[in-house]
Amino acid sequence: MYYIDYHHHSNHSFDSKAVMMEICQEALNKGIKEICFTEHFSVNPEAPTYGHMIWKEYLSDIQKCQTTYENQLVIKVGVELCEPHLMREQYKAALSSIPFDYILGSVHNLSGFTLRKYMHAHPERDIYLDYFKEMHALVSYADIDVLAHFDLMKRYAHTTRGIYHFPDYQDIITSILQIAINRGIGLEINTSGWRTSLNESLPSIEVLKLYRELGGELLTIGSDSHKKEDVGVGFTQAINIAKEAGFNAYYTFEKRKPIRIPM
Ligand SMILES: [Zn+2]
Numbered sequence: 001m002y003y004i005d006y007h008h009h010s011n012h013s014f015d016s017k018a019v020m021m022e023i024c025q026e027a028l029n030k031g032i033k034e035i036c037f038t039e040h041f042s043v044n045p046e047a048p049t050y051g052h053m054i055w056k057e058y059l060s061d062i063q064k065c066q067t068t069y070e071n072q073l074v075i076k077v078g079v080e081l082c083e084p085h086l087m088r089e090q091y092k093a094a095l096s097s098i099p100f101d102y103i104l105g106s107v108h109n110l111s112g113f114t115l116r117k118y119m120h121a122h123p124e125r126d127i128y129l130d131y132f133k134e135m136h137a138l139v140s141y142a143d144i145d146v147l148a149h150f151d152l153m154k155r156y157a158h159t160t161r162g163i164y165h166f167p168d169y170q171d172i173i174t175s176i177l178q179i180a181i182n183r184g185i186g187l188e189i190n191t192s193g194w195r196t197s198l199n200e201s202l203p204s205i206e207v208l209k210l211y212r213e214l215g216g217e218l219l220t221i222g223s224d225s226h227k228k229e230d231v232g233v234g235f236t237q238a239i240n241i242a243k244e245a246g247f248n249a250y251y252t253f254e255k256r257k258p259i260r261i262p263m
């Protein structure tokens with residue numbers, strides 16, 4: 001199996017201190033063949049990540065890694081955008097000159113709150129529905145390649161409100177996935193949930209199965225590592241759950257074009 005990991009944060013993200021070269025060495029040590037850096041980025045001054053990224057340094061650090069690990073590890077240039085369906089003109093202006101291989105789209109914030117703060121500030125609301133509505137807007141309008149951690153709200157809500165009951169949200173989830181398929185947007189299996197008390201992938205297998213049943217094919221796999229120890233963790237589990245959901249391939253990206261890897 002071609003071992004990949006398509007979701008990493010280094011010190012180019014506001015919430016990580018990991019060093020790119022060490023991430024690459026860790027990947028090599030673990031037998032990983034291909035990785036993609038996906039640092040946080042937002043054009044919204046309210047977002048916690050705002051102002052951290054210096055593109056020139058990011059690209060030059062990746063280039064150093066690519067030179068050091070030439071012929072040993074494929075290293076791709078990616079990004080994880082916060083709410084890229086909002087402030088689209090600003091995103092376009094900020095990103096148009098950067099040679100991305102891969103763009104992840106995420107809902108990290110709702111109505112100016114981080115998801116965790118939103119949850120605490122709105123005890124009376126159906127926070128899962130609010131979250132999925134924002135995902136619906138994201139998938140409808142954002143210029144992205146793949147949806148990151150599809151049901152992220154559960155990462156924050158599972159301890160206090162429980163994990164959402166899939167059938168209750170099946171309609172809106174179906175709609176999100178259908179739009180993703182129509183627009184050629186893929187789905188990530190984010191393995192980070194298996195490293196916490198949540199103890200499940202993002203999304204859960206019901207969502208993966210539904211995406212597959214609707215004709216979805218573009219699947220990627222990412223650890224969402226913020227420290228080097230987490231690089232590559234959960235890949236085998238992700239392959240297993242993908243097979244169980246009916247997939248027979250996963251994808252890497254090059255210059256934002258998907259490349260099929262049979263399982
Ligand atoms: Zn994220």
Ligand SMILES: [Zn+2]
Pocket residue numbers: 007009038080224
């Ligand atoms: Zn991430």
